[in-house]
Amino acid sequence: MRNVVCAGAGVAILIAAASPAFAAACAGPAGFGAWLQGFKKEAVAQGISPQVVSEALDGVSYDPAVIAKDRGQSVFAQTFLQFSDRMVSGNRLSVGSSLLKKNAGTFAQIQQKYGVPGPVLVGFWGLETDFGKVMGNMETLRSLATLAYDCRRPDEFTEQLLDALRVIQRGDLSPVEMRGPWAGEVGQFQFVPSVYWKYAVDFDGSGRRDLIHSSPDALASAANYLDGLGWQPGQPWLEEVRVPAEMDWSQADVTIKKPRSYWAQAGVTSRSGKPLPADSMPSSLVLPMGRHGPAFLAYSNFDVYLQWNQSLVYSLTAGYYATRLAGAPALSRGNGEIETLPLPQAKLLQQILAKRGFDVGKIDGVIGAASRNAIRQMQIKYGLPADGYPTPELLAALQGGR
Structure with missing residues (x-):
């Protein structure tokens, strides 16, 4: 459930990267120890018990690998067909269908309580962690502490670290069990700690909300989260x-x-x-x-x-x-030749649109809502089909200064 920025027209998926100048302005690891002591005091002031704070954070060190991964994020080109062909594979369809049948009773109970059908949950389950098989193995608390100390998004990750401690204090997971990707997501649906804290449920009756080891807990928690986001039971998606x-x-x-x-x-x-x-x-x-x-x-x-x-x-x-x-047939490939702008050309298109006064959002080659709106307006101006999709034809028209 990573916070991935909108890919818009399907030209690319973006995970934003900081500029080298901004990254250089961040403090190095030397001050981490003093920061951590201050955070521990703040956590206790926020209602976390000293015992939990000590158990979770004593000995936690700065992780340069996390910072390297955070700084190294980049744009990568993925059309919708490329991504969906890879992710909705025959194996994922077969395994997903098998899991729906095997756990039919659990899915029925979850849908009755939260209104979310099994195929929707299995879809996320398969894409997020390959049905709980690939959840990441980095120390969650160390990752979160490193990112909370870092200068890029300290407020965001400080809150995530506090909620991770709240999850531990509630008895859901131990500090050692909290492992996942470098950015601090946890469990079979890759919940950030704040979502875990708010939406995790004990569906198997074990007495704790365990979204790592308990698939019923994980599935029901995902349904609870979708319900909280506004899912409408019985309606299509x-x-x-x-x-x-x-x-x-x-x-x-x-x-x-x-x-x-x-x-x-x-x-x-x-x-x-x-x-x-x-x-x-x-x-x-x-x-x-x-x-x-x-x-x-x-x-x-x-x-x-x-x-x-x-x-x-x-x-x-x-x-x-x-x-x-849920039974739908395989995807159609469309009804004509699809011309896709490579990422550098998509970025050039955004630059030209920005120079013409359009708000295109961040100029990164990712065609989000603002860029699509600008593209539509220029397509209308040039008498092109105004579907908001960037094409070589539109770029050529813009470069021609018409």
Whole structure:
């Protein structure tokens, strides 16, 4: 459940990196010991028992490997089809289906209590940790303390470290058990400690909320979290559709909601070609690779996916995976040739748009909501299909200064 920034049009997924100048301004490890003593006092003042603070943090040292990983994060190109093909593999579909059948009773109880269906949970479970097989093995408390001491996001990670101590104090996990990725996520669904503290539940009746060793606890906690984010029981989340050759592409974006009847009237049909219900259900037409690529209707529950992970590529993949587990057919490859801008060209496009006065967000080659909006406006100006997807044709027009 990493905090990955929105990939927008599916050109890339971003994990933001600090500039070298900013990184150089951060203090080195020499002051970590004094900082840790001060943090321990603050933790006790926040209601954490001295015994838990001592047990969890005595001997914890600064971890340069965590800082190196934090500084080394970068943009990497992943189209939606590339990412979904890799993540929604035949093996993941087979294992996910088997787990749904094997644990049918548990999933039924969870859905009855929280309203979240099993395929949705298994979709996240498979993508986050390969069903609990790959949870990371770094010392969580050491990672969090290092990041809380660091100058980049001290407030964020100080709160995460405090909540990790609260999880320990509640009896859910011991300090030694808290291991995971370098950024401090924990358990089979990679919860950050603040989410663990707020949403973890004891579903197997063991007396503690163990999201590392207990799959029932982990699954129910994920459902509790999704419920807390606004999941609507009995409602869809994502549906693959077919789009006509021509329509008002400017309305196709995850940020734009229309009644389903609007899309039906525009010629959008179900994947099978049957008409969509002409009702008022709010939905967005999402074209992660433009009008020639795969097409989806995203419903209100898909907004919950985007709260779980801001990356549109990740969220669409997780949602699509869940639809497959629920019985949907394999994804269509689209209906035409898809031209994708390489990352450097996508960044150049953003730079040109910014010079023309558009707010494109961070200029990093990642096409998020602000960039898509700017692209649509320029596509309309140049008489191009305004689907918000960056293409070589649009870049050429912008470079020509038309």
